[in-house]
Amino acid sequence: MAIPTNQNDASSETVLVAKGVSKAFSGVYALKGVDFDLRAGEVHALLGANGAGKSTLIKILDGVQPQDEGTVEIDGRERTPADIATVFQELSLVPSLSVAENIFLGNEPRNRFTFVDRKKMNRVAKELLEGLGLRLRPEEPVENLSVASRQLVEIAKAIHRDARVLVLDEPTSTLTKADQLLLFESVRDIQKSGVGIIYVTHRLTEVFELADRVTIIRDGRKVLTENVAEMEMATLVREISGTAIDEDGPPKESFDRFAHPETVRRSTTGPKLRVTDLSGDRFANISFRADGGRIIGIAGLIGSGRTELLETIAGARRAMAGEIELDGRAVRFKHPWEALKAGVALVPEDRHRSGVILQHSIQRNLTLAHRRSLTRAGFVDNRAAANLVRGLADTLQVKAASMASPVQSLSGGNQQKVVFAKWLQPGMQVLLLDEPTQGVDVRARQEIYSVIRRFAEEGAAIVVVSSDFVELNELCDEICFMTSTTMSRSEPVTDDVTDQYIYSRLNERVLQSHERDHQ
Template identity: 40%
Template sequence: MSQPLLKVTDLAKSFSGVWALSSAQLTVGAGEIHALLGENGAGKSTLLKALAGAQPQTRGEIWFNGETLPVDDSPVERQNKGIITIYQEFNLLPNMTVAENMFLGREPRKRNLIVDERAVNQEAQVILDYLQLNVAPTTPVARLSVAQQQMVEIARALTLNARLIIMDEPSAALSDSEVESLHRVVRELKNRGVSIIYVTHRLHEVFQLCDRFTVFQDGRFTGTGAVAETNVEQLIRLMVGRDVAFNRRPASVTHHEDKPVRLAVKGLSREKPPLDPHGIALHDISFHVHAGEVLGIAGLVGAGRTEVARCLFGADAFTAGSFELDGVPYQPRDPLYALDQGVALVPEDRKKEGAVLGLSIRDNLSLSCLSSLLQWRWFVNTRKEDDLIESYRKALQIKMVNSAQEVRKLSGGNQQKVILARCMALNPRVLIVDEPTRGIDVGTKSEVHQVLFDMAKKGVAVIVISSDLPEVMAVSDRIITLSEGRVTGEIHGDDANEERLMTMMAINHNTLNAA
């Protein structure tokens, strides 16, 4: 490698005496796509925040574009030097237009200092055309899909003359076609000489897109090299310090036809919400799941997977349909009713809907089962509460300082484990898990899968919704596919492969009617 664009040496960061990062190293060349890998809690986010100027390092040096960066640089100063970070939670103002977000605070102005809106929109259009983003610069960001908002973030980075763009889990919420578009844009940026730090848990992306990689484990640098000279097994070993086996659900436990039907859904339908431009209608959806069975629901983005889960949990209204839970009518009018009946949901968006981020781990876990922890009707039995928390900490291997730690300070994988633990504490009859391992590292993914298997072994009916087809095939006894809000097929897990599932998921309304 010639003179690098970025070189991080011996970088460390401590929080109240706890080292989140120690002796980190990272070297990125000009025009290089560099994968930054590691389990949740490995120190990746801490490093990214140090690079962005959001958190000063405790020690170490960051060398960028020929100069050593001051420790006290602000995020704006780092942006002005060409380091742009695109976080998982976008920094866009939803009520402002695409162009306004792209040039916020740097708008072209007329002689009288009034913003030249025509110039703003024209300059924005040039960049949008370059990115092949087919949206008008005058479109409010709130009307855009997640993939389109991400492209607006990239467009904004280009207006800032970015030399280095840091992308934190950019593909986590995208469909396959959207990921392809993202990869095309990243390669275009590389051709322009822009360097990319690409954080991902999807290892196949590393081999499709990246030139080099760096791995962290438990806050320490464990390896770097050329992607062409490594393989998946070596990367996993560097990330977790061990080999990780992704076991398929054992064939001996995947047939449940002789077990009672736990949940039956007949004719579930709902109209498209009038105020939601991305809302999905559901049409006559029927299926069932047995006690002890893991049922997978697969479908492309917009197929209605999440909408089905939310209707079953009482979070969204529906216009038609009947349900039975253990043979008894079940009408999920709201989440409290669903929980009372033993139906639990791990939602797709764990940060907004799954956990109360500002509360402690203790409070998040106890919320679901307060009645069982009370003594004298009004007071929580802290000993029982401690025992509950410790049992789930051990069972799910939750990494935490103590139970008083705020959930927001946990890694994504450990946040997901806390939400799972809260659902497990309910002793549910049905557990619905929407995108159980999105944004989670390979080691934790294997652990989450085992939790789902253990729940099913105890007789819980588990419904797994995932955009990751290998995951659906690995965990499911049986799989149903959705397209355009309709069930398009059903297949036993042992008979499933990606090609068959994709074919079933691609069936459209006209094809179904013809059949």
């Protein structure tokens, strides 16, 4: 386990102090008497389960939301809007503008004729980027950058405001291993400038790799603040969830409440799904097979066509060439509903764009994919729908005031649970999962893993695309390595397979692909 080399001692300067912070919504406390402090040049991890109150605390610290009780001070004085900069998961950059233009957006330097002084803007931006250890060109359009580089521009934009505190909210949720390493390197450089960093994450391995201290919030209350060097992974898991993780997941009867075993075809002989020389608009000549009862992982860099491959199989994109077989029968779905009818479901990566309808209730979202089975004589059976929704919500332990609550009122992790639960159907043959636990806390992640494994036990073939190599290693039976033009034979997951191994093997595949392209 890696221990940070930049541990701060008690004599470090304290830049932020929050005391007794409380916040209630409709009489229900989201935060109750929370104390929090941050030191200069420190990475302080803020952890908690979905709905624990992390987002509310961040908004209060940032000044976006007022607290009902308590105080927040920067350097012993009342904070100002310029003191704290927050980089959220959804970035606020303008893709068509350059790196420098985004950094200075709304505050551009001007010459004596009141025109934007682009030469000065690019020069200052270059100095800022170099000072943060970022190897980015000020003139480069943001739309040309990787997701990781865009996040770094957002960070540079925040630092340009001379913020004393930088908040990073789930910064690696969509990043590949290479991009994560780039981000970590930049965060360490920012530490050296004396900026205090609050780091919010559900990936606990990152805490031990990057953070100096950790604070855990549970049910709106602070349960501990400790030096990371004095913590163990098991302690983090226990304090976040309130109990030790139950590896067996939710009880069997909870799952069977909606997934009726008698309706599931349990044959696991031969491949449920076979893809042969499949080509789409972002990939070419991809072949692999997924057998019933097996979980196949696909590792690939951003831009390799991983997401587009799953969307093409599920009918959300048009296949240009190649074959798709389901249970030995050639298929070519024109729409995801055709795939769903045949027993193939896709859980998409972008929950806001294609996973849920945020303004609609949890019940309406969960019943959308079950409309056909819930309809009797042209009308929806409301009692059956309510029972179905209750079973789905209990299985994935969706936290909500009621099933009539709009999805947009839920935490990010609970929104992801709704996306996942929406496609859990008893007759499922192939489940295509694109970043299935993105933004989900450690306990919810294990609950989702349990349901995925249960589907595999009942004979379904599972295909998982994930940027989290630890997840692929923990969840999958086999792993394929994908570039835009190749898919390697799947390799079984053994004790020798680590996230570093997956990363190195993937880089080998990329280099081999580039060599073939240039021959």
